[in-house]
Structures are given as structure tokens and as C-alpha cells.
Amino acid sequence: MNASLSAASRRDLVFGILTVALLAAVSVAFPSFASPANLADVLNDTSILILLALGQMLVIVTRGIDLSVAANLALSGMIVALLNRSFPAIGVLPIICIAALSGGVLGAFNGLLVWKLRLPPIVVTLGTMSIYRGVIYLLSQGAWVNENEMSREFLRFVRWDFVELTTLSWLAIVVALLGFIALRYSGAGRDMYAAGGNPTAAQYCGIDPGRMQFIAYVISGALAGVCGYLWVARFAVAYTDIALGFELQVIAACLIGGVAIAGGVGSVFGVVLGCLFIGIIRNALPLVGISAFWQMFINGLVILAAVLLSARQRERKRSILEAV
Amino acid sequence: MRRFVLLSIAAILSAAIAGCADKAPEPQGEQPIRIGLVAKSLGNGFFDAVHKGADEAAGALGAQVIFTGPTTPTAEGQIEVLNALIAQRVDAIAVSANDPDALVPTLKRAMQRGIEVISYDSAVAPEGRIAHLAPSSDELIGQTVAQLAAELAPNGAGKIAVVSATPTSTNQNAWLAELRKALPQYPGLSLVSVVYGDDVSDKSYRETVALVKQHPDLNVVISLSSVGLVAAAKAIEDQGLGGKVHVTGLGLPSELAGYVRNGIVPKFAIWNPIDLGYAATQIAVRLARGESAQQPVSMERLGTVTFDTSGIGAMGKPFIYDASNVAEFEKVF
DSSP, rough: HHHHHHHHHHHHHHHHHHHHHHHHHHHHSGGGGGGGHHHHHHHHHHHHHHHHHHHHHHHHHTTOOTHHHHHHHHHHHHHHHHHHHOTTTSSSHHHHHHHEEEEEEHHHHHHHHHSSSSHHHHHEEEEEEEEHHHHHHHHOOOOOHHHHHHHHHHGGEEEETTTEHHHHHHHHHHHHHHHHHHHHHHHHHHHHHHHOOOOHHHHHHHOHHHHHHHHHHHHHHHHHHHHHHHHHHHEEEHHHHTTTTTTHHHHHHHTTOOOOSSSSSSOHHHHHHHHHHHHHHHHHHHHHHHOOOHHOOOHHHHHHHHHHHHHHHHHHHHHHHHOO | HHHHHHHHHHHHHHHHHHHHHHHTTSTTTTTEEEEEOSSSSSTOHHHHHHHHHHHHHHHHHEEEEEEEEEOOOOOOOHHHHHHHHHTTTEEEEOOSSSSSTTTTTHHHHHTTTEEEEEEEESSGGGGOOOOEEOOOOOOHHHHHHHHHHHSSSSOEEEEEEEESOOTHHHHHHHHHHHHHHHHHGGGTTTEEEEEOTTTHHHHHHHHHHHHHHHHHTTEEEEEHHHHHHHHHHHHHTTTTTTSSEEEEBBHHHHHHHHHHHHHHSEEEOOOOOOHHHHHHHHHHHHTTTOOOSSOOOOGGGGOEEOTTTEEEEESSSSSSTTTTHHHOOOOOO
């Protein structure tokens, strides 16, 4: 246990150094990139990714996958956007609660199918991904909810500054800290790793792996729901296709952050690093003036490299298990 | 006695009905030309505006417009209303198709019965119509956007950049190529960068932020995709650059009204549905009067349209929307 943990933290450390090196390289080409204001912008831009990736991490750790996060985000975002359009006086807090509730329910639907019917997670969420997108179309009739139809409060909440960081950034920081504490120190958090690392053994210890998966989907869904509001407010528009394909970036961030796609392995610190790495790349590449095609290529390369790192780490862990 | 009354009523009724039926197949003479104008769906603000323009043209030409369409935007619904129009023996049909192919058999039948069929806005496959009126052309769009950029840059000079959709988008690249062709008319403008937002909000937003950081002296951001335009406008607003960097391009009034009011997007372009209805009706009436689509067809106040070998013609330059007219159109589309 101790050995594998230190292997994971060593990987995170290597990755942290890589991220700083990347930052340094970009700063050489574009000096103002490392300025605190710009870094705050990058964090602001990466916050939604961090929130989604933390939820996704739980799902992947318990041996699932959630392809429907982006569709869930879009549907919950559309629900609160329509609500805000019809009732502009509704406050931001009720909006966030409704977004979390809607996201949680959509996540629970995934979770129940995976838990109770034992369906493969990739198939379930591939299906619900389309269903959720379809529902957005039904709700909105294909029309957009535009900036001038959103209340000022609704749009402003994500833009409030507090100690140089926006609400978005603070939300990501707080959720990451909560996630870190819960996963490391709470019984339920440890149960998640146990259920994902070895479901049979977990079952014998009285942990229901299916229930753990269900909980992971609900949390991931609720986070996606809140992100739905954040997304709609940040970009000031809601339509059927918002965040189309974003689930792949979320999964990529998890993989880069060292989450094992087979389950059981993953840390909050690693995932946040993975997100920041993606965030720096996608904010830096346009500045350095690299062509759009190369941007895609580099993104892919980073994912492959990260998975390679994780694979090597997993081999080491297995050999430790075999030795014991 | 009662039987006689009933019989005579029946006789009068049948004579009346026969009389009505007799009147219909008289296309010449004093009967006004009747145009069936088919919308994608009823209750859609865009097509209500099309109807308004169509009535204007019909009034000027002494024709009559029958505005109709299905309640939901489906091809099946359009086939039903087209069959009704054929039964009414209208002189011409102008349709914005929900499906380019599904309507073809019905429209072929209409043409066999001597009805002139054109499509507007959304095309029907060539075998189902005589001509198609496109709202604009790549070339005219490129010219209009270049003109907008020149109007928004201080004294017509400055740096401009484009937030496109994906690097492989056919439409976007065609418009971009025409924009580049039109730019030499405005020697003060220099196109410093083209970035790709992939038609998603977050990437378009990020690319716009990068643009203004990379080019601190940028004057105009152009986006020819509606997702990109809205995202670019929000990015410029969030960066606090409103008034310094103007955003423009192709978008819908309903999406951009807020940004027009706060000055981020002082003006932008898209076709005018009123003009589109006006032009479609002008063409339909003239074809019904026997003009040929092989020759240039007049649209009176909108000039003339020339249909190419595949029967496609462009109405004209996109219409420019600004603070003076956006409120009127934001409810429309």
C-alpha cells in the first residue's frame, strides 16, 4: 500500500515538474503568460474541466466511465437557462441547487442501470448521452437561450472576483479540497478505491461495488449539473450542442492525471494536475501561434504519453502484489 | 312538394358547385396570379417575416399570396400542404424545403400540371424545382463582411482577425476565401490571424482571448459562425475591451441583440427574411407570367437575379443589422 502510494505520488511529482517546465517553455515564447493575472485566467478557464474531471475520476476509479457528462451538463444548463428566462427573479442559489439536483438525477439514472441491471457502463452512458441531448432539443425546440434573456445575477455570479480569483476558480479549489479530504480520510472514500481495485475482495469485506458505482455516478452527475449552470453563465448562451464532445477532454484529463482506466487508481492531486496541464496547453498553443491541426496532434500526444506513464506505474504495482 | 323543394335545392347547390369548379381552370383573363408560399413551419417568426415581404411584392404585382405550411417542420407536413395547393391550382409555388429530396415527387407532379415551382431559403433537389433562390452567395457574404470590418475599424484602417469554425468547414473556408479576395478594396485593413473555434463556445472564447493577447492593437474580430460570434463577443466583453475591439460577422438578431445594445457588436449581417419573401414572390409571379429562369429575372427593389446552370441564384448581399433595426428583428429570428 505504502509502496504503491509513493509510486503514485512520485508520478504526480514528475508530472508537476513537467507542468512547470511546460509553463516555463511557454513563458520563453510568450513572457506575459506566466504573469499572475494570466495564470488566474487559465485557472478560471480550466475550472469547469477540473470539476467535471473530479466527478469522472470517481466513476473511473470504481471501474465505470461516464460518457454522458457533457450531455448532462448541457441538459442541466438548458434547464436552468430556461428557468431563468421564465423566472428572472429567481436567485443564483436556487439555480445552482436545481442544476445539481437535475445533474444528480441524470447521474443516478446512469448509476441505477449500471448497478441494478449490471449493464456495461460505456454502453449505458453512450446511450444516455444521446438521450440527454435529445431531451435538450425537446425542451428548447432547438432554439437558443441568449445572453439578453438571462438575468444579470445569473451571468454575474461566475464572474465575481475574490482575492484575484473568480467564483469559478474558487469552486474548483473548494471541491478539489473536499474531494481530497473525503477520498483520503473518509470510510466511503476508501471504500471507493477498494470497490474499484478489487470488486470481489471488496464484496467480501462488506462493500457493495455496485452501490459504490451508483454513488460515483450521482456525484459525477451532480457536479456536471452545477457545471451546466457555470458553463451557460460563462459563455452566456444555451443551445442543444453546448459542450459537444467535452466528455472526451474530461476523460483525457483523468488519464493524463494518472487515473487508471481499469479502475482502483487515481488521486485528486493528479487529476487537478492533469486538468491544469490541458488548460495550459489549450491556452498557450493559440498564443504561441501553433496551427489548429498541430494543437490536436499535441493534445493526442500528451494523452498517449500520460497513459504510457500510467501503464508503467501499474506494472510496477502488479509486480509488488505478486511479490507479496 | 317537399321532394321538389329538396330537388331544386340540390340542383341549385350542384350548379353553384359546378360554377365554382368552372371558374378555377381559367388561368388567363382577369384572375390574379396566385402564389402558394410554403414555410418550413407555421408560427415561426422567420417565415412570418417572409410572408410580410411576400404580401408586399404581391401587392405591387397584383398577385395573390397563399401563405401556408405545416404546423411542425416536417417533410410529410409540407407534402400535405403542397397537395392542397396543387388541388387549388395555384399558378406558382415557392417552398422552403424541410427535406431536399422528400418533396421532389410531389413537386414534379405540380410542375406536370403547369405550376411553376421554385424553392427559396432551403433548397429542393434540382429535379423538383425550376429555380432556387439562395439568400446570398459566398462572394457577396465575403464582400459584406469586409465592408463591415472597414466600417468598424477606426478610419477604416486597422488590424482584423477571424474566428472561424473548424479548419475543414466548407462554408467557412469558402466565405473566408471571398473575404480575403474582398479585402484589397480596403487597403487600411490587415488580416493578422485566422483562428479556429471549432464551432464550440469554449474553444471560440479561448481563441478570442488569445487573439487579443497576441495582438494588443487588434481592432475588429470577425466571426462567420453564430456560435463563434456569440463566444467572441462574450470574450471581448469579459476582457473589458468593449469599445476598443469591435466584433462583427454573420449571426442572428435574436442571438446578438444584447451585444448590439451594449456596443460589443455594433453591427452584423444576415439575410433579411422580409426581402427573401419579397424576392421569392417576385420571381414566382414573373415565372408564372411566362418569364424564363434562363434569363435574368427582376426583383424590382432588390435588383435582378441570374440563375446559374443548376438553377441557383442569389438574392443579394446580406442585410446589415445595427442598433436602429435589431429590436424589430430580434423577435423574428
